[in-house]
Amino acid sequence: MKRDLLSILDLTREEIYALFGRARALKDLQKRRVPHQRLTGRTLGLLFDKSSTRTRVSFEVGVYQLGGHSIFLSPKDTQIGRGEPVRDTARVLSRYLDGVVIRTFSHDLLEEFAHYASIPVINGLTDLLHPCQVLTDLFTITERKGRIEGLRIAWIGDGNNMANSWILASSRLGFELVLACPPGYGPHRKVLDLAGREGGGKVKIVEDPREAAEGADVINTDVWASMGQEEEYDARRKIFAPYQVDAGILSMAADDAVVMHCLPAHRGEEITEEVLEGPQSVVFEQAENRLHLQKAILEKLMG
Ligand code: CP
Ligand code: NVA
Numbered sequence: 001m002k003r004d005l006l007s008i009l010d011l012t013r014e015e016i017y018a019l020f021g022r023a024r025a026l027k028d029l030q031k032r033r034v035p036h037q038r039l040t041g042r043t044l045g046l047l048f049d050k051s052s053t054r055t056r057v058s059f060e061v062g063v064y065q066l067g068g069h070s071i072f073l074s075p076k077d078t079q080i081g082r083g084e085p086v087r088d089t090a091r092v093l094s095r096y097l098d099g100v101v102i103r104t105f106s107h108d109l110l111e112e113f114a115h116y117a118s119i120p121v122i123n124g125l126t127d128l129l130h131p132c133q134v135l136t137d138l139f140t141i142t143e144r145k146g147r148i149e150g151l152r153i154a155w156i157g158d159g160n161n162m163a164n165s166w167i168l169a170s171s172r173l174g175f176e177l178v179l180a181c182p183p184g185y186g187p188h189r190k191v192l193d194l195a196g197r198e199g200g201g202k203v204k205i206v207e208d209p210r211e212a213a214e215g216a217d218v219i220n221t222d223v224w225a226s227m228g229q230e231e232e233y234d235a236r237r238k239i240f241a242p243y244q245v246d247a248g249i250l251s252m253a254a255d256d257a258v259v260m261h262c263l264p265a266h267r268g269e270e271i272t273e274e275v276l277e278g279p280q281s282v283v284f285e286q287a288e289n290r291l292h293l294q295k296a297i298l299e300k301l302m303g
Helices: 015-029 052-063 086-094 105-118 131-145 160-172 189-198 211-215 229-241 247-252 283-302
Strands: 043-048 069-073 099-103 122-123 152-156 176-180 202-206 218-221 258-261
Touching: 015 131, 015 160, 015 283, 043 052, 043 202, 052 069, 052 099, 052 160, 086 105, 099 105, 099 283, 105 122, 105 247, 122 131, 131 160, 131 283, 152 160, 152 202, 152 211, 160 176, 160 189, 160 202, 211 247
Parallel strands: 043 069, 043 099, 099 122, 152 176, 152 218, 176 202, 218 258
Antiparallel strands: none
């Protein structure tokens, strides 16, 4: 049966750790320029309704390094933009492609596509979740800290798709997660309910960013207005101003804490230039690891 990756909950804890192991091996092979073409003759489609630098390029390069090929599909150049139903597109593309990465607004649309597709569907970000990024961030943490268990991870800012995926990750892997969000901007109810049913996580939601940062091993943040929320940008800038990750917030974390941001970042808004470019920032390692971790995902789902 085909496997999809729409949410971190689609993977077991053992599968997540196996992905980290394979990503580490693939990273080493790529650094040593050893060929590792396990997807020869396979084609990956990338169906993107939103802009992307990292997700698009890391998947395209990743499948190429694995011996396969990719096709970038934007709605304006396909019949999707002219209203061809999702369920038809899913069944047609399944007859050409061996897998597809979808970046879109509605998570329901992604689920509908996956329901009708007979090929693996990978979530390249929806308004609700961004699993490939959070899996990569967890992999980056294992490289840096040698473990995830027992760590205290802080999320400071919007309760957005990244925050939601962190909550599901905590429920799968059991680390402590403290989110500081302004009132009314917390994580999605559906995700909290889902995490509650799965159990396993130690998730706390607070208002004060300092409470989240206190003793944290990892400080995480993201933009205050995600793609699709451009009209709310001015209002959000004011509401989120007390949630900037700056030197003061960082000083409350553990001495060896790392700072994470999935990028793109807005310096001077959710994070200061000093912290983003500072010695505790691992943002470019995160960006690089998208390539290695997603190659492990492609092998697992399309191999
Ligand atoms: N972090 C991330 O998903 O970046 P892109 O929007 O550039 O793909
Ligand atoms: N939360 C951001 C992440 C971008 C990678 C967004 O959805 O725009």
